[in-house]
Amino acid sequence: MEMEKWAAGRRMALILVLLCCVFGGDAYDVLDPTGNITISWDFQEIKVLVSLHNYQLYRHVEDPGWRLSWFWAGDEVIYDTTGAEATEQGNCSLFVGAHSCEKHPVMVDLARGVPYARQVDHCCRGGVLSSLTQNSEAATSAFLMHVGNFKSSSDGIPQKPFNFSHGVPGYRCSNATMVAPTRTRIGKHRHVQA
Numbered sequence: 001m002e003m004e005k006w007a008a009g010r011r012m013a014l015i016l017v018l019l020c021c022v023f024g025g026d027a028y029d030v031l032d033p034t035g036n037i038t039i040s041w042d043f044q045e046i047k048v049l050v051s052l053h054n055y056q057l058y059r060h061v062e063d064p065g066w067r068l069s070w071f072w073a074g075d076e077v078i079y080d081t082t083g084a085e086a087t088e089q090g091n092c093s094l095f096v097g098a099h100s101c102e103k104h105p106v107m108v109d110l111a112r113g114v115p116y117a118r119q120v121d122h123c124c125r126g127g128v129l130s131s132l133t134q135n136s137e138a139a140t141s142a143f144l145m146h147v148g149n150f151k152s153s154s155d156g157i158p159q160k161p162f163n164f165s166h167g168v169p170g171y172r173c174s175n176a177t178m179v180a181p182t183r184t185r186i187g188k189h190r191h192v193q194a
Helices: 002-022
Strands: 047-055 066-071 077-082 084-086 106-109 140-148 160-166 183-186 191-192
Touching: 077 084, 160 191
Parallel strands: none
Antiparallel strands: 047 140, 066 106, 066 160, 077 140, 084 106, 183 191
């Protein structure tokens, strides 16, 4: 879904640049007749909302909680996170202010009571997930990442990470698959995609 927005944004940027270049007739300057103003959008990072849903009816994820990890397809960098943090920063000498430059990042949920500015919905319970039947609201955990330096496929879409693990004994993760975007109803007549 994020990739579709990314591709749509690229098309929008191209249209915007073309419109600015074509319809510049009333911006003519006799002192600089060949000058122009170019608007470009540089896609340097993408926001990724990561959610963990415990669909087990009776099994909890207990303390010390989940530890979500994966391998990047390229040299991706996590610039910032909200609702979780990477356990290691890695070598970020090429990226100023990056949160984690690990090829195999491990993310952990933040503890309860962190400042509101570091929270997103469903975060900050120390990685503990309730079972679905006990408390469906507490059976979900989420965090937001700003990721950049993507390795792109031939169509320009960032490649998927692989070899996921959530660090809970007795489970193993399958490979990531592309699915339809999540649709949420807003009011009676509007839907948004995430």
